[in-house]
Amino acid sequence: MRFSWIAISALLVFSGCSQKGAFDLFKMDDTHERAVEQLRTGSIVLSLETKAIFSSLYLNKMDPVQYKDGEYFIVSVYFEKDNRTIKVRELETNGYELRLNGKKATAIEPLDEKDPRRSLMPIQNNWNRYYFIRFDSVRETSLALQLENNQTGKVVLSYQK
Numbered sequence: 001m002r003f004s005w006i007a008i009s010a011l012l013v014f015s016g017c018s019q020k021g022a023f024d025l026f027k028m029d030d031t032h033e034r035a036v037e038q039l040r041t042g043s044i045v046l047s048l049e050t051k052a053i054f055s056s057l058y059l060n061k062m063d064p065v066q067y068k069d070g071e072y073f074i075v076s077v078y079f080e081k082d083n084r085t086i087k088v089r090e091l092e093t094n095g096y097e098l099r100l101n102g103k104k105a106t107a108i109e110p111l112d113e114k115d116p117r118r119s120l121m122p123i124q125n126n127w128n129r130y131y132f133i134r135f136d137s138v139r140e141t142s143l144a145l146q147l148e149n150n151q152t153g154k155v156v157l158s159y160q161k
Contacts (some may be wrong), residue, residue: 034062036122042155044147051152052096053078055123056145058159062120071100071135073145074111074121076128091131099146100135107134 041055059072079094091098091108098105111118111130118130141161148154 031062031120032122035120038062038159039122040145040157040159041123042147042157044149044153044155046152049080051080051149052094052147052155053128054147054155054157055121055128056157057121058143058145059120060161061159070106070137071143073100073133073135074117074130075133075145075147076121076123076130077147078128091129094149095151096147096149098133099148101138101140101144103135103138105133105135107132109133 035057038058038061039055043050043054044052054075054077056073056075059074060067077091109132111132117132121130143159143161145157145159146154
């Protein structure tokens with residue numbers, strides 16, 4: 001009987017605190033929620049070494065009114081740091097190529113830290129390179145965004161229109 005009074009008292013004390021929980025701290029606005037939903041990540045691994053980590057965000061699903069005259073992505077790429085001969089770690093200098101359903105990008109624009117489009121990407125860190133990518137419109141409903149290097153391999157991220 002004594003145990004039940006202690007248990008009931010504890011239950012009443014803790015039930016008064018349950019209006020706010022830890023999950024209330026993780027509320028997202030609609031834009032951030034759509035960004036997390038559209039985020040895809042993959043990596044290129046060669047001989048158990050990670051050569052590149054590739055993350056992309058399909059913008060057409062996030063804002064169909066603004067991004068309607070092509071296929072738009074924000075991508076972040078991490079390149080390995082072992083190759084000391086490469087001074088600038090960009091897509092072209094590392095020999096990487098982006099394709100969407102086999103077609104090359106029509107525009108690749110590097111994003112600096114202050115660019116507001118970069119804040120759409122849920123992954124933010126200093127060692128990734130960020131790009132705003134535009135492809136011509138694709139008729140297929142299935143999209144395959146591919147990052148490839150002939151020496152290290154490729155990674156394909158899939159989306160649905």
